[in-house]
Amino acid sequence: MNASRNNGNGRYLLVFGAATTLRERAAVAALRVFDGPVVTVSPTRNAPASKFFDHTIIGDFSDPVSVLRATREFERETGMTPAGAVPFFDPSLLAGRAVADHYGLPCLPRDAVEDSSINKNRMKDRLLAAGVATPRYTLVRDAADVRKAIGEFGLPCVIKPSAFGGSLGVRLITGEHEAAGAHAYVRRIIEEASRVFTVPNRSVQVEEFCALSEEVSVEVLNHHDRRAVLAVTDKTLGPRPYFAETGHRVPSVFSGRRDVRELAVRACAAIGLDHGMAHVELRLEDGKQPQVIEVGARTAGDGIPDLVERVYGVSPYELHIRSYLERLGEFPEPGAPSGTAALAVLKAPPGRIAGILAPDRVDPAVRHYAVFAAPGAESGATQADFRDREGYVECFWPDAPPESVPPLAHLGIAEDLAARIFRMAGGGAGDARSG
Incomplete structure (x- = not known):
C-alpha cells in the first residue's frame, strides 16, 4: 500500500476497468478526484497496469459474487472500506452494484444497470415502452x-x-x-x-436493420434528475457483414442537431440512469428521425473520453467519478471546441507479422499511437470486432473545426502509419499499403 495515498480515514476508491486498453486515463481522473488510495480488481497479479494502483484486489471483475467476496476479504486484511465503486465498462456494472449495495454507496438503480446494454433485450423493452425510436x-x-x-x-x-x-x-x-x-x-x-x-x-x-446512413455516439452526464450532453462523436464502421468500429471523431459534424442530443437524453431517462456517464449510440441521416441503437450505462470505450477531454477540456472520467461519489456540483458547460480530435484503428494486412518497425515519418496530426501486435502474430483479413486490431493512433488538429478536416483523414493517417510499422512475412513494410 502506498502510504502517501492514504487519506487517513480508512476509505479507498474502487474502480473497475481503468486498467484496460484505451481506458487508462480513468486512473488519472481518479487521482485528480480522490485524495486517498485508488484500488482496482483483477483476476491475476500479472496485469501490467496493476502497478499504477495502490492495491489490486484479486477477483473476477465480471462476477458480483467473486468481487464482493474479495472486497470483504480486503476489508478484513486492511480494515479499509470503499468510498465509491465506479465501473468504467459493461462487464463490471453488476459487480460494482453488488459492492455498492453491501457498503451503502451511491450507484445506479439495479433496474437501470440490468436494463442497459448488458441486457440489450431489456434495454430495447425500456426504450420502446417509453416511445424512444429504436429498431x-x-x-x-x-x-x-x-x-x-x-x-x-x-x-x-x-x-x-x-x-x-x-x-x-x-x-x-x-x-x-x-x-x-x-x-x-x-x-x-x-x-x-x-x-x-x-x-x-x-x-x-x-x-x-436501421438503414440510416450515419452513426454517432452521444456522451451524456447523468446525476439524479439532471442530464447534459458533453459531446457527440462521429463513428466509422468497418465493412459488412460486421459492425466493427474503426474510427471516432470529436466533435461530430452533427453536434448541432438538437434532435440527436434530445433523443440521447430521453434514452437515458427511459433506462433510469441517475449517476455517471452514459454512452448512447444512434444512427441518423439528414432529414430523417434518428434512432437509438444502444445505451451503455458507463463511460465510452475506444479512447472517446480522451478525445472529448482534448477538445473541450472536460474529463468525462472525472465527472463520472464525481457523480458516483456524490461530489458533482454544477454541471460543466463545454464551450467552443479547441480543434478536432480523432482515433483510428491500426490494421496490418492479412498474414503473419514478421516485424514491428519504427516509422520513418509520422503525420503532424498524430499525438500518440500504440501497437498491440507482436512479431509472429497473424493478422486477419476482416475486422469483425475489437479483437481484430493491431493498434490505434490518436490525432488532433488544433483550432480546426470538424468541417475543415476531411471526414476520413484519421483513417488515412492510420493506413499510412500501418504501412510504415508492420513488416509482413514474405514482403516489406510497404506491403501494408495494399491491405
Missing part, C-alpha cells in the same frame, strides 16, 4: 427462430448477443440461407467470451 427485436433460440425473425423484420436484419460491447458477435444477415451460420457464429462468440469473463445473459436476438 424492434426478438429473442431467438435457434436457426428456425432466426428464419421467423427474418420473416417478421425482412432483409437485411441484424443478429447479435444480448450482452457485450465492442461489436462482439454483431452481424448483418442478408439472406435466409445465412440463418444457421449466423446463429452459430453468435453462439460461438458467446462461448468464447464466457471463457474470459462471467456472462449472465447468454441470449441471442435479431433486430430490424
